[in-house]
Amino acid sequence: MNFDLSDEQNVVKDLAQQIFEGHAPVERVKDIERNHGGFDEALWRELAKANLLGLCLPEALGGSGYGLVELCLLLEQQGRRVAPVPLWATVVLGALPIAEFGTDEQRALLEGVISGDVRLTAALSETGADEALRPSVVATRTATGWHLHGFKPTVPAAQFAQRVLVPARQEASAGDGPIGIFLVDPTAAGVTVEPVSATSNQPFAHLTLDVDVAAGDRLGGADADGEAQLRWLLERALVGLCALQLGVCTAAIEQTAAYTSTRTQFGKPLSTFQGVAHQAADAFILTEPMRVTMLQAAWRLMHGLSSRQEVLIAKYWASEGGQKVVHLCQHLHGGMGSDIDYPIHRYFLWGVQNETTLGAGSVQLARLGTLIASDAVGAAS
Amino acid sequence: MDIGDSPDEAAFRLEARTWLEQHAKRRDPSARHRPASTDAEQDAHAKACQDWQRVLYAGGWAGLTWPKQFGGRGGKPWQAAIFAEEQSKFDVSTGVFSVAHGMVAPTLMMHGDDRQRGHLDAMLRGDEVWAQLFSEPEAGSDLANLGTRAVLDGDQWVVNGQKVWTSGAQHSQYAILLARTDPDAPKHAGITYFIVDMRSPGIEVRPLRQITGVAHFNEVFLTDVRIPVENVVGEVNAGWKIAHTTLSNERALIGGSGGNAFTVPELIEMARRYHRTDDPVVRQGLAQAHIRAEILKYMGYGVRTSISRGVMPGPGASVMKLFFARHWAAVGSLAVAIEGAAGMLWGDSASDDGLWQQVFCQQYAIRIGGGTDEIQGNVIGERALGLPREPSLDRDLPWRETRGTKA
Numbered sequence: 001m002n003f004d005l006s007d008e009q010n011v012v013k014d015l016a017q018q019i020f021e022g023h024a025p026v027e028r029v030k031d032i033e034r035n036h037g038g039f040d041e042a043l044w045r046e047l048a049k050a051n052l053l054g055l056c057l058p059e060a061l062g063g064s065g066y067g068l069v070e071l072c073l074l075l076e077q078q079g080r081r082v083a084p085v086p087l088w089a090t091v092v093l094g095a096l097p098i099a100e101f102g103t104d105e106q107r108a109l110l111e112g113v114i115s116g117d118v119r120l121t122a123a124l125s126e127t128g129a130d131e132a133l134r135p136s137v138v139a140t141r142t143a144t145g146w147h148l149h150g151f152k153p154t155v156p157a158a159q160f161a162q163r164v165l166v167p168a169r170q171e172a173s174a175g176d177g178p179i180g181i182f183l184v185d186p187t188a189a190g191v192t193v194e195p196v197s198a199t200s201n202q203p204f205a206h207l208t209l210d211v212d213v214a215a216g217d218r219l220g221g222a223d224a225d226g227e228a229q230l231r232w233l234l235e236r237a238l239v240g241l242c243a244l245q246l247g248v249c250t251a252a253i254e255q256t257a258a259y260t261s262t263r264t265q266f267g268k269p270l271s272t273f274q275g276v277a278h279q280a281a282d283a284f285i286l287t288e289p290m291r292v293t294m295l296q297a298a299w300r301l302m303h304g305l306s307s308r309q310e311v312l313i314a315k316y317w318a319s320e321g322g323q324k325v326v327h328l329c330q331h332l333h334g335g336m337g338s339d340i341d342y343p344i345h346r347y348f349l350w351g352v353q354n355e356t357t358l359g360a361g362s363v364q365l366a367r368l369g370t371l372i373a374s375d376a377v378g379a380a381s
Numbered sequence: 382m383d384i385g386d387s388p389d390e391a392a393f394r395l396e397a398r399t400w401l402e403q404h405a406k407r408r409d410p411s412a413r414h415r416p417a418s419t420d421a422e423q424d425a426h427a428k429a430c431q432d433w434q435r436v437l438y439a440g441g442w443a444g445l446t447w448p449k450q451f452g453g454r455g456g457k458p459w460q461a462a463i464f465a466e467e468q469s470k471f472d473v474s475t476g477v478f479s480v481a482h483g484m485v486a487p488t489l490m491m492h493g494d495d496r497q498r499g500h501l502d503a504m505l506r507g508d509e510v511w512a513q514l515f516s517e518p519e520a521g522s523d524l525a526n527l528g529t530r531a532v533l534d535g536d537q538w539v540v541n542g543q544k545v546w547t548s549g550a551q552h553s554q555y556a557i558l559l560a561r562t563d564p565d566a567p568k569h570a571g572i573t574y575f576i577v578d579m580r581s582p583g584i585e586v587r588p589l590r591q592i593t594g595v596a597h598f599n600e601v602f603l604t605d606v607r608i609p610v611e612n613v614v615g616e617v618n619a620g621w622k623i624a625h626t627t628l629s630n631e632r633a634l635i636g637g638s639g640g641n642a643f644t645v646p647e648l649i650e651m652a653r654r655y656h657r658t659d660d661p662v663v664r665q666g667l668a669q670a671h672i673r674a675e676i677l678k679y680m681g682y683g684v685r686t687s688i689s690r691g692v693m694p695g696p697g698a699s700v701m702k703l704f705f706a707r708h709w710a711a712v713g714s715l716a717v718a719i720e721g722a723a724g725m726l727w728g729d730s731a732s733d734d735g736l737w738q739q740v741f742c743q744q745y746a747i748r749i750g751g752g753t754d755e756i757q758g759n760v761i762g763e764r765a766l767g768l769p770r771e772p773s774l775d776r777d778l779p780w781r782e783t784r785g786t787k788a
Contacts, residue, residue, distance in 0.1 A: 003683055257766040272771045274755065277762035284761050285700050292679035293672075313672045362665075369664030372671055373649050 003295055005073070012055065012070045016077035019046055024083035026343045032084045037195070038203040039160050040084045048116025053091065057099055061107065062114045067302040068236060072243035072294060079247020079354075082346045084202065086119055086157035092240035093156070094120020094165060097181070097233045101220040106183060109163060122165035122181075123152035123207055124237065124358060132167070132234055132358060133227070137209060139168040139180055145215035146170075148182060151208050158186055158205035159195045165219065166209065167230050179226035181219040181233075184211065200353040201346075235301060235311045238358055242294040242318040245354040249287045249322055252329040252347035256280055259344075260332055276332060283328040286321035293317050312368040318354065320361030326351030386463075393460055397442075397467045404436055405471040416642065416739055418594045418728075427510070427552045430477035434507030437475070443505040444482075446685075451490060452502035458685040466678075469644070476641065477552055478504065481511035483634035485557055488627045492615045497576060500555065512553035512579065513631075514544040514601055515624070522756050524559075524628075525568045525621060526775075528784065529603065531560035531575065538562075538575065538613075540583075540606040546750065550586045550599040553579045557627065558608075561780065563618050568780040574620030576612040583607075593742045594728065626693060631751045633694040636701030637681045643740055645674045648712060651733065652719050666715045673708040677701065696765035699757040706748040713741035 005013065023043045032040045047053050056071045057063025071091065078087055095113045098106050098120070112118030124132045137150030148168055158164055164184045170177040186193045190211030198204050215222065219229055257280055260271035270276050293314040300307040330337040330348040337344055355361070386394060417426040437443040445461040447453020454460075475482070481504040489498050503509040520527035529542025540560055550556070556577050563571030577584075583606040588596035615623045649658070649667050657663045680701050684694045716737035717724035728735045748754050762768040775783040 003679070004686075253766065257768055261768055268772060269769050271762065271766075271768040274759070274771065277768050277771070278755065278758040280766055280768065281758040281761035284765050285703055288680065288697075288700050289676040289704070292683075293676060296675075296679055313675055316668075316672060317676070365665045365668050366661060368671070369661065369668035371668075373652065373658045373664045373667045 003292060009070060009073060012066065013073045013077065015050060016052060016074045017080075019043075019050055019052065020077045020081040020083050022046075024081040029082060029084060029343075029346070030341075033201040036084075037159070038084045038201055039086060039157065043083060044085050045116050047085065047087070048114070051114070053087075053116060054110075054114035056091070057095055057110055057114055061099075061110045063110070068239065068298045069295065069302055072239065072298045075240055075243035076247035076250075079244040079249075079350070080251040082248065082251075082343075082350050086121065086160055086203070088237075088240050088244060089121035089156040089161070090119045092236055093122035093124070093233070094161070094163065096236055097122075097165065097219065097229060098183075100232065101224060101229050103216065103221050105216060106219065109183075112162070118163070119157065119161045120163050120165070121155055121157050121161045122167075122233065122237075123155040123158070124167070124234065125152070125154050127151070127153050133230060135167040135169055135179060135230075137166055137168040139170045139182065141171070142212060144212070145217065146180075146182060146213050148184065148209045148211050148213060151206070153206050154196065154198075154204045155207050157203045158193050158207055159203055161186060164207065165233075166207075167226065170226075179230055180224075181226050181229050182213050183217045183219060184209065184213060198353070200349040202350075202353065234358070235297075235307060238311050238315040239294060239297050239301060241354050241357055242290065242297070242314045245318040245322040245351065246287070246290045246294055248347050248350050248354065249283070249290060249325040252326055252344065252351070253280065253283050253287060255344055255347070256283065256329040256332045259336070263334075270332075279328050279332055283325045286325050289317050290314075290321055309368065309371060312364045312371070315359070316361050316364035316368065319356070319359075319364065322351050323355040323361075390459060390463060394463050394467060397464045400440060400442065401467055401471050404440065405433075405468075405473045408470055408472045416593075416595060416736075420596070423596070424552075426474070427477045427549075430474050431507045431510075433473045434475050434478060434505075438506050443507075444486075444501075447486070447501070447505070448490075451486075451498060452505045458682070462682055462685055469641070474641070477510050477549060478507070479634060479638075480513050480548060480553075481509060484513060484627045484630045485511045485555075487630045488557070488623060489614070491626055492574075492623045496611065497614060500576075509555055510549065510553045512547050512550045512556040512601075513627070514547060514556045514558040514577065514603075515627075516546045517543060518545055522753055524624070525572065526780075526783070527559055527561060527572065529558075529560045530564070531562050531573060531608070533562075533610075534607075536610050538573075538608045538610065540575075540577070540603045540608060542603050544601040544603070545589075545598075547586075547599045547601045548597055548750075550579070550601050551588060555579055556601075557614075559620055559624055564781040564784075565779045566618065567777050568775065568783065569621045571618055571780055572620040572624070573617050574614040574623045575608050576614060577606065577608050581606050581608070591742075591746070593739050593746075595739075597746070628752065629693045629695070629698050632698035632702040632757070633684045635747065635751045636677070636698060636703075636705040637684060638705070642743070643712065643736065645671045645712075648716060651716065651737065654732075655719055655721070655723075657719050663715075663719060666711075666719075670708070670712050670715065673704070673711070677705055677708065680704070696761050699752070699760040700765070702751060703754055703757040703761070706744070706754060709740070709747045710744040713737070713744045717741045 023046050051064055054063035056066045059065040095110055126136055137148055139146045139148050164186050166182045166184045167179055170180050188211055192208040194206045196204050260276055261269050263270045297307055297310040297314040300310050326348045333344045336342045417423040444453030445456040446458055449455040486501055517527050531538040531540045556579050558575040558577045559572055561571055562573040583604040585602040587600045589598045590596050652658050684697050727738055731738050
């Protein structure tokens with residue numbers, strides 16, 4: 001019951017902070033967004049050199065063997081600089097499930113992740129109602145493996161990935177078959193990757209699949225429980241977003257405090273007006289719970305404790321609190337908020353991106369409400 | 382970082398729970414928990430608090446994190462957190478000692494002399510209930526504007542003035558008191574922090590009946606009350622800084638008092654009785670309440686850690702107090718809405734003896750007392766975000782002059 005970081009965790013945090021602060025200055029981020037499709041390859045190399053891409057991957061494969069809490073500290077630092085690298089996609093959506101469930105052959109991909117040569121992602125979103133646990137892609141048996149058919153919208157950084165984890169419904173003779181997660185090469189014939197623009201300027205692509213995959217590309221082998229894998233992956237994906245959001249919000253508030261304390265109107269700094277100061281204080285109050293709920297969820301997942309409620313709580317707060325924070329910070333910057341040469345708008349756009357990805361606050365809240373108060377489920381613990 | 386129960390923590394939790402099972406009755410979530418309203422109920426509540434405090438002391442559970450030299454157990458903050466969590470499941474309270482244990486004790490530990498610290502053991506034993514004589518009719522959010530005067534007469538200070546919003550004054554043996562000792566100094570620099578015996582001649586306590594029907598607060602009139610010079614805490618005219626310690630702890634105390642009046646499982650239980658848990662909007666309101674209660678628990682770990690290290694809880698206490706006030710207000714409104722038409726009933730006519738109506742009406746005491754929402758916002762702006770202070774017109778003027786212009 002102690003939210004203070006250990007010495008080792010502080011080392012991780014400091015190293016991450018140093019790299020993101022050193023390599024993601026505002027001008028660089030702007031250039032990457034405008035001219036390089038939202039992926040800073042040089043920064044990616046720096047992260048690999050510091051072995052931060054392998055931070056929580058197994059030591060046997062060359063990683064550092066840390067856990068989800070340390071990974072969240074890294075993502076928080078990325079969020080602070082809104083740094084354009086597909087860290088969440090590669091490590092959380094791709095490398096973590098492969099390390100946990102992958103066959104030896106699949107785990108061999110992780111050496112490339114650690115060295116910075118391989119990028120991964122997962123196609124979790126569905127069109128319309130965002131119910132990642134009910135994948136619409138269909139997998140049909142073939143002589144040598146599977147045929148995948150379907151459409152996946154807004155896959156993060158798919159245009160930069162060597163493999164995409166695609167959850168699919170395996171066709172059964174009657175009714176719904178089991179879920180399988182398949183490792184798909186996006187450059188294979190039968191896969192169309194269509195890069196799309198996003199308000200946050202982060203890279204996304206729509207994926208159209210009409211492709212054969214080998215039997216050995218099913219995550220964990222033929223008999224693995226794909227639905228359990230998907231639940232496992234989704235919980236970590238949500239907590240990773242919470243960590244990014246925490247970084248986005250803390251940095252946005254610091255910049256807002258600095259801006260309103262130097263911008264003078266009516267002969268005094270804006271922040272000396274209570275109407276301004278109290279909005280900034282509100283943003284701070286919304287951000288502290290983001291930190292404790294994210295750490296609580298990450299810590300429980302890392303230790304294999306039941307975490308369903310804690311993950312919903314963390315994502316609810318990161319979404320609901322997070323969007324309020326970035327709106328407040330945007331507003332308190334006045335006209336500067338809409339000037340894209342000024343950095344604060346990026347925090348606003350990232351904050352809204354994190355809010356809505358894999359279900360906004362209302363989605364998490366509805367799930368938690370059913371969990372704690374529906375008559376069928378019984379009272380909260 | 383460690384948030385779940387480690388083996389040590391699990392063992393301590395079991396020890397606490399076992400002892401509590403032997404000495405207290407479990408709280409029944411479906412039972413009624415309306416706070417004491419009538420004078421007789423309030424007296425009975427104060428007596429029950431005193432009795433329970435004596436049982437805690439005898440069992441070695443009083444003052445868990447207090448240093449042994451002050452009669453405490455010298456324990457760790459996580460132990461106090463676990464004990465509080467377990468104790469909240471039982472039908473017991475130490476509420477009447479809130480001011481003594483939560484506000485006066487940390488202040489005396491930090492600023493009191495040995496003789497003054499002698500009160501600490503009596504507080505733990507359950508022998509001394511304390512009140513806080515800070516607020517005045519003209520000194521609310523602007524507490525430093527207080528006008529109760531203390532004038533030195535030989536080896537005694539003679540005090541005249543009026544205090545207000547004094548919790549539990551009718552049950553208190555002692556109080557902490559802020560009074561003006563130098564009216565010619567700027568307002569923050571002429572205040573002295575005293576200990577006063579509430580049984581002294583010249584003290585008159587008049588209860589204030591509140592919107593909740595309870596007379597928790599009082600007005601206290603002081604007429605030629607004599608206080609021995611050794612009851613000055615710290616230096617004469619240097620009481621403002623000491624008051625900060627008390628106020629900061631008060632915020633932590635209020636912010637950390639979740640579960641004392643109601644728990645979220647009790648709210649869910651009530652919603653179930655009204656057959657409202659199949660309404661998704663109600664369920665989402667309940668889920669939000671649950672989320673806020675969990676967040677308050679996590680934030681409490683951090684604040685408790687600083688208090689036990691003998692440092693001021695800082696802006697974290699303000700965050701928690703403000704967060705708690707909003708939680709309370711939202712729960713009160715949700716509860717009354719869940720009850721529908723029955724939500725308008727009161728007291729014996731209402732369900733749960735009117736507990737939820739009490740919670741609803743009590744929200745303003747929570748949002749105003751211990752520093753208003755707006756004062757907490759100022760503290761967070763200045764101390765957490767480093768925003769410049771709001772310019773103040775009277776900060777450097779002699780208090781007597783600023784008072785003159787207002788009169």
